[in-house]
Amino acid sequence: MNHLDWSSRPGRPLNGSVRIPGDKSVSHRALMFGAIAEGISPIRGFLEGEDTRATAAALAQLGVVIEAPSAGERVVHGVGLHGLRGSDQPLDCGNAGTGMRLLAGLLAGQAFDSTLVGDASLSKRPMRRVTDPLAQMGARIDTEQGLPPLRIHGGQPLHGIRYELPVASAQVKSALLLAGLYAQGETEIIEPHPTRDYTERMLAAFGWPISFTPGHARLGGGHALRATAVDVPADFSSAAFFLVAASIVPGSDLRLPAVGLNPRRTGLLQALRLMGADITVEHPRESGGEPVGDLRVRHAPLHGIELPEALVPDMIDEFPALFIAAAVAKGRTVIRGAAELRVKESDRLAAMATGLRALGVTIGETPDGASIEGGTIGGGTVQSLTDHRIAMSFAVAGLVAAAPVRIVDCRHVATSFPGFLELANGCGFDLQRVD
Numbered sequence: 038m039n040h041l042d043w044s045s046r047p048g049r050p051l052n053g054s055v056r057i058p059g060d061k062s063v064s065h066r067a068l069m070f071g072a073i074a075e076g077i078s079p080i081r082g083f084l085e086g087e088d089t090r091a092t093a094a095a096l097a098q099l100g101v102v103i104e105a106p107s108a109g110e111r112v113v114h115g116v117g118l119h120g121l122r123g124s125d126q127p128l129d130c131g132n133a134g135t136g137m138r139l140l141a142g143l144l145a146g147q148a149f150d151s152t153l154v155g156d157a158s159l160s161k162r163p164m165r166r167v168t169d170p171l172a173q174m175g176a177r178i179d180t181e182q183g184l185p186p187l188r189i190h191g192g193q194p195l196h197g198i199r200y201e202l203p204v205a206s207a208q209v210k211s212a213l214l215l216a217g218l219y220a221q222g223e224t225e226i227i228e229p230h231p232t233r234d235y236t237e238r239m240l241a242a243f244g245w246p247i248s249f250t251p252g253h254a255r256l257g258g259g260h261a262l263r264a265t266a267v268d269v270p271a272d273f274s275s276a277a278f279f280l281v282a283a284s285i286v287p288g289s290d291l292r293l294p295a296v297g298l299n300p301r302r303t304g305l306l307q308a309l310r311l312m313g314a315d316i317t318v319e320h321p322r323e324s325g326g327e328p329v330g331d332l333r334v335r336h337a338p339l340h341g342i343e344l345p346e347a348l349v350p351d352m353i354d355e356f357p358a359l360f361i362a363a364a365v366a367k368g369r370t371v372i373r374g375a376a377e378l379r380v381k382e383s384d385r386l387a388a389m390a391t392g393l394r395a396l397g398v399t400i401g402e403t404p405d406g407a408s409i410e411g412g413t414i415g416g417g418t419v420q421s422l423t424d425h426r427i428a429m430s431f432a433v434a435g436l437v438a439a440a441p442v443r444i445v446d447c448r449h450v451a452t453s454f455p456g457f458l459e460l461a462n463g464c465g466f467d468l469q470r471v472d
């Protein structure tokens with residue numbers, strides 16, 4: 038018996054209010070900074086996903102006590118900058134690129150050796166983008182020809198570098214800043230395009246002197262992190278599926294409260310609005326130093342667009358959802374400058390093109406994008422390729438498909454969005470587990 042596949046078909050108009058789980062990026066970072074801070078850091082709104090739990094388990098293996106008083110809460114007992122203890126067992130990052138790359142930065146400057154491993158998908162993802170600049174800082178990390186596992190040699194003195202990132206990547210930036218905490222001198226990062234700045238904001242909140250502006254960050258080594266409380270906003274990337282779903286199902290009117298609206302994350306909001314979507318931000322406010330708001334999304338007829346390339350880094354995780362909006366929109370949508378999608382949890386350009394074709398959509402794939410002819414979506418079977426966001430995107434496609442959409446192997450949805458199926462069905466989806 039196999040309950041890993043899902044079948045999605047038209048439900049009713051989406052309405053009510055959906056509480057989206059906590060932000061994955063913020064949850065990973067809150068654990069790591071709390072772990073090496075002095076004192077106790079309570080985290081509220083923590084994402085109970087497999088990715089973030091893997092990071093918590095890795096830190097526990099390194100000697101950090103992390104309590105879980107209730108779901109969505111963690112209390113991290115910081116051990117201070119030099120208080121981690123080595124583990125003779127590999128640290129398993131599961132499916133999480135963020136976990137592995139940030140931990141590589143954190144562990145590069147420790148006195149002990151560490152090994153980072155991951156699942157089949159993570160084991161195929163490029164790691165030289167972090168190990169090369171970390172080596173420039175003095176780290177010694179062995180890879181399997183650029184792929185995990187990462188064998189990190191301890192006891193290497195690190196020094197700060199000035200590094201211009203070849204690709205916009207918050208994970209690489211964050212790994213280098215984490216290593217920079219342990220380095221002598223200054224670490225300076227210049228990005229080709231600004232990326233999410235949670236690491237910079239959180240380091241400042243934990244009391245580490247850092248200067249940062251969009252696209253640039255600089256810090257010196259040798260200070261201390263002071264424990265602090267972290268309020269994790271709802272994850273915009275998880276909200277994205279509901280933004281697209283309510284936009285394409287006639288009669289929908291859906292609310293998503295307290296979603297994180299960091300401008301480096303909300304490119305999809307702009308893209309959908311360019312396509313004609315009706316999404317408003319109600320009660321914009323600050324929570325835990327982050328912009329947050331309640332999103333209200335109502336059905337609206339969408340039309341195809343040439344996606345402005347400048348939006349790509351600000352919606353890097355939202356392309357699978359955008360592909361579904363584009364497949365339903367009137368006219369053609371053209372995406373360029375998104376080659377990074379090929380090295381996510383799956384090759385997302387290929388995964389979406391293959392899946393949409395199986396549902397009868399006309400779509401052309403280019404090395405760095407796609408051209409999608411909008412219209413109608415048919416039924417059929419698609420592969421998730423064990424990628425959580427591919428699975429959830431095709432669940433959204435089923436809402437407007439002419440016949441049921443079967444999505445093969447949806448296990449990995451729990452990496453970022455535990456409870457997606459129940460939440461989706463609660464607001465109007467018709468999504469079933471099938472054998």
Ligand code: S3P
Pocket residue numbers: 061062063135205206207208209211233353354377
């Ligand atoms: C993340 C950065 C992005 C994003 C990932 C989370 C982070 O990856 O795709 O889901 O938390 O820093 P890249 O830095 O590889 O673009």
